[in-house]
Amino acid sequence: xxxxxxxxxxVSVGVGMALATSSFTVVSxxxxxxTSPWVLQLAVLLAGVFCAVxxxxxxxxxxxxxxxxxxxxxxxxxxxxxxxxxxxxxYLIFTVLMAGVEGYxxxxxxxxxxxxxxxxxxALVLMGGVIxxxxxxxxxxxxxxxxxxxxxxxxxxxxxxxGFIVAPAPLxxxxxxxxxxxxxxxxxxxxxxxxxxxxxxxxxxxxxIKPKAYERKIPISLPVCVAVLSAIYIxxxxxxxxxxxxxxxxxxxxxxxxxxxxxxxxxxxxVALVLSFGAVVSTFxxxxxxxxxxxxxxxxxxxxxxWCGATSAKTGAPIGGVLSLGGVACVSxxxxxxxxLQLVLALISATIMCVIYAAFMAAALSLxxxxxxxxxxxxxPVFPWLQWAVALVLPCLGLGTLFSVPEQGLRPVFxxxxxxxTALVSxxxxxxxxxxxxxxxxxxxxx
Numbered sequence: 001x002x003x004x005x006x007x008x009x010x011v012s013v014g015v016g017m018a019l020a021t022s023s024f025t026v027v028s029x030x031x032x033x034x035t036s037p038w039v040l041q042l043a044v045l046l047a048g049v050f051c052a053v054x055x056x057x058x059x060x061x062x063x064x065x066x067x068x069x070x071x072x073x074x075x076x077x078x079x080x081x082x083x084x085x086x087x088x089x090x091y092l093i094f095t096v097l098m099a100g101v102e103g104y105x106x107x108x109x110x111x112x113x114x115x116x117x118x119x120x121x122x123a124l125v126l127m128g129g130v131i132x133x134x135x136x137x138x139x140x141x142x143x144x145x146x147x148x149x150x151x152x153x154x155x156x157x158x159x160x161x162x163g164f165i166v167a168p169a170p171l172x173x174x175x176x177x178x179x180x181x182x183x184x185x186x187x188x189x190x191x192x193x194x195x196x197x198x199x200x201x202x203x204x205x206x207x208x209i210k211p212k213a214y215e216r217k218i219p220i221s222l223p224v225c226v227a228v229l230s231a232i233y234i235x236x237x238x239x240x241x242x243x244x245x246x247x248x249x250x251x252x253x254x255x256x257x258x259x260x261x262x263x264x265x266x267x268x269x270x271v272a273l274v275l276s277f278g279a280v281v282s283t284f285x286x287x288x289x290x291x292x293x294x295x296x297x298x299x300x301x302x303x304x305x306x307w308c309g310a311t312s313a314k315t316g317a318p319i320g321g322v323l324s325l326g327g328v329a330c331v332s333x334x335x336x337x338x339x340x341l342q343l344v345l346a347l348i349s350a351t352i353m354c355v356i357y358a359a360f361m362a363a364a365l366s367l368x369x370x371x372x373x374x375x376x377x378x379x380x381p382v383f384p385w386l387q388w389a390v391a392l393v394l395p396c397l398g399l400g401t402l403f404s405v406p407e408q409g410l411r412p413v414f415x416x417x418x419x420x421x422t423a424l425v426s427x428x429x430x431x432x433x434x435x436x437x438x439x440x441x442x443x444x445x446x447x
Contacts, residue, residue: 100332
């Protein structure tokens with residue numbers, strides 16, 4: 001890749017991973033708890049500020065472990081095998097949940113364009129195609145990744161700007177200061193939910209093409225990803241209520257479809273479909289592939305059965321991880337489709353990632369003390385006390401997110417507890433699995 005486009009590639013990876021169809025479902029959730037656009041924008045902006053601080057800490061970690069899968073490498077180095085493994089399993093659970101939600105959200109957009117096609121069928125066909133593509137080792141070319149992502153960015157920014165131009169009412173009639181003051185108590189939970197909109201920007205960290213990229217290009221690209229996403233979402237949530245009633249937005253899982261239809265009529269449905277397909281290409285496919293490589297890594301460490309680490313003799317693709325993770329993701333899509341759990345699982349995913357991001361922050365600080373002489377080609381300029389503050393606040397924001405949508409009751413809490421128990425049980429099983437293998441190996445070698 002040419003040097004002048006290398007930085008743009010890193011930004012496209014981070015923005016492309018975060019710019020998912022399910023993000024618009026979270027926008028709908030934000031409209032359910034906040035009716036004031038300026039408070040909603042403040043929530044999105046503050047979430048972006050948090051993620052920018054997180055991004056700079058991740059950049060420091062990436063400079064210590066170039067091209068390494070961060071959720072395993074960074075956390076294991078800082079916290080040891082047991083606690084880091086719990087977080088890895090939480091991350092894999094997040095991957096499975098979001099694959100199901102993303103597949104179903106695309107199916108809803110597809111149904112808006114082609115009403116006769118059942119969403120469940122679309123989701124399963126989509127996921128089956130992704131599993132097959134990953135199984136044979138095909139990956140998105142870098143140029144196509146960049147083209148898809150930047151086309152989506154320009155489409156959203158352009159459609160939002162056009163919405164201001166043709167708005168039926170002045171912007172001041174939608175954004176009023178007094179209306180939002182009473183909603184400020186809901187702001188912390190909304191910030192935790194809005195962090196979902198940025199999830200995936202950290203995927204730019206392990207894709208450095210050469211070690212020198214971790215000195216400047218990767219560290220700068222991470223906060224730039226966050227800034228681009230902030231601009232997209234802030235403009236979109238400001239333009240959206242100018243053309244679509246707030247209650248209608250809050251009641252839809254795919255509000256971007258409503259917006260594009262309001263802008264361009266029936267043709268807007270197909271514009272939304274193209275946008276969602278681009279999101280699937282850059283997000284869903286990469287998520288399954290990245291998660292399957294994490295499964296492969298765990299299998300290589302002996303923490304999972306050997307078949308989970310099976311690879312293709314021709315392409316080296318992690319077939320075992322793709323099939324195991326993809327199979328569970330298909331079940332996730334069926335559950336989401338049948339029970340319409342897209343918002344519940346999005347809230348849980350936001351909570352999980354608040355915890356993961358807090359762990360990244362703590363890992364950067366911990367490794368400064370435990371490995372002060374380790375090579376770091378980049379150090380975050382953020383003050384340590386601010387890093388600790390963000391690391392402590394993030395889990396609290398995530399917890400508040402579980403209670404942010406009163407209509408969902410305690411369902412997000414119960415699902416989150418189930419995810420946590422699953423991660424803890426999986427961790428203990430993996431550690432015992434390794435111990436049994438080592439014991440059998442010792443017995444076999446004994447005279």
